[in-house]
Amino acid sequence: SRHARIKGSGARHLVPRAHRISGNVPCTTMKAHQNVDLDLLFHKAKDRKFVDKETAEKDNMVVNCLRCIAMDCVQEANSGHPGTPMALAPVAYALWARILKYDPIDPQWMNRDRFVLSCGHASTLIYGLIHLAGVRNIMPEQMTSTDELSITLDDLKKFRQHESRCPGHPEYRWTAGVETTTGPLGQGVANSVGMAIASKWYAATYNKEGFEMFNYNVYVIASDGDLQEGVSHEAASLAGHLRLDNLVWIWDNNQITIEGNTAWAISEDVATRFIAYGWNVLRVGDANDVDALTRALEVFKREKQRPTLIVVDSHIAWGAPTKQDTFSAHGAPLGESEVSATKRIYGWPDEKFLVPETVLEHFRGQMAARGGKSREAWKELMEKYRAQYPKEAAQLDLIKAGKLPDDWAKHCKEFAADPKGMATRQSGSICLNYIAEGVPWMLGGSADLSTSCLTTLKFPGADDFMPPMTGWGNYSGRNFHFGIREHAMGSICNGMAVSGLRPFCSTFMVFSDYMKPPVRLSAIMEIPSIWVYTHDSIGVGEDGPTHQPIEHLAMLRSIPGLHTYRPCDANEVLEMYKHITTYKHEPAAVVLSRQPLVTLDRTKYGSAAGPL
């Protein structure tokens, strides 16, 4: 079985079930286990927060409420994915109620922990969480929170309807509390690597002695599909390499996908694969064990130097009498009678969209209380920080507001007319450096082609982004080495963009194909990622047809919301970069040549800014 296979991997991080303490073990049971060190067990128990029966019942009520919301939403919409939210409700509850540092009153707080539901089809789970937590709506332009709820009970009833706050898959900039758009499997997990990078970058750049302004973690729920997608392999490999210990992926190991059992399509030992990536791997053998999940998440928080994968064994549509563990529970309503029967099994009244006051109190009493306290403390610290580090505090204000420094374009210089000219990748390099020097949070890199695409930032202080212990750079570096992982590079940049940074990344234009999903998503999410594609067109003749981007320009131009630029000379490159730097919600594709292009004499021709 899969269980035996993972245990048999020889991974020392995996704790077999029998060796774990679960629940409140009565003394008599402890004595029965003669092979257990009772003293050790006793001392461990000292640190445990024993949950009283009343609290356990309330925990269970919140979990069941989340499950019933999922069933009701899908039943009401007559479409959707009920099974996974039902199974993962306890996982989400453990995370949101007990661990996540998040104040629902201010979903824009810069040091909040990030939560990503990478399997976006399970969207009713995050909608239920946002509703129960009382996450406030935000004004998208002002980026300030309002008094109204992000998701009301009425919104839940309109799941999957046109203009609903609860669309089929969670959408960034549409529903407050959704940190990134998910649905195309693999994107959310890869975005989360960009978010974890951003957390490290903020900490390394802005934390000062006595001022730990940034230390947020990134929590992700990932499905089998997420971990099968190639982009997650690229992203996990890089996350391990970069030692992003602030990142945890919780893998819903339910062994079910759309066509049936995962055994039909995959047989590798996923846990061992992640150990090879340099991750710490933990296991929780029962998705309903809220205490074990909490402990695993606590272990993650103590981990230094490695990202964490928590393998959670779950049962899709848990509790549904005829649908549990079946792939039919993945993507179709359970049916009225199955929903009623499941509610009876949960001990829940057969009422639609029932959210008892106790559930709200119990959930908010934990998450909002903890998050509110953290945010208040952070606000106070920020005021002291502002007094001592006004320049840095002002930069953080700009980042939060999506604005630029007043003098961001001060390094820009026009190019003199030149009949010999230069390749636009060369002028692009100069202009990118002009701009990035003026915008300290503009950063990026290449999929191993920075020496050809010429996107390295060269001004003083623009170091390499590397774990400090390598001695090759640090986490405040602004040059990224994504390796030959174009797809993940794009998704990681999107994760950095939703974190307030201004990322760019580069490769040959012909390989823009490898990045289509994140480029498209940057347009859907309305985030200002910058995609630099050099070696445009048949100018790369000698490399042959594999390297000639022929249909690629049309592909880029066909993406709604993506602004594609193909400047004709150095001054158009400059004007283009100045223009796209002001974007707040538009991604841009920058198409540049390998071969020299004449720098036009602007006294004879129109202004380079003319077409903009």
Ligand SMILES: Cc1ncc(C[n+]2csc(CCOP(=O)(O)OP(=O)(O)O)c2C)c(N)n1
């Ligand atoms: C890139 C991509 N390919 C295909 C799909 C269609 N799809 C949605 S869910 C799913 C697989 C479901 O299996 P799993 O990821 O294990 O989710 P679960 O059944 O546990 O909810 C697929 C193939 C998708 N959303 N994204």
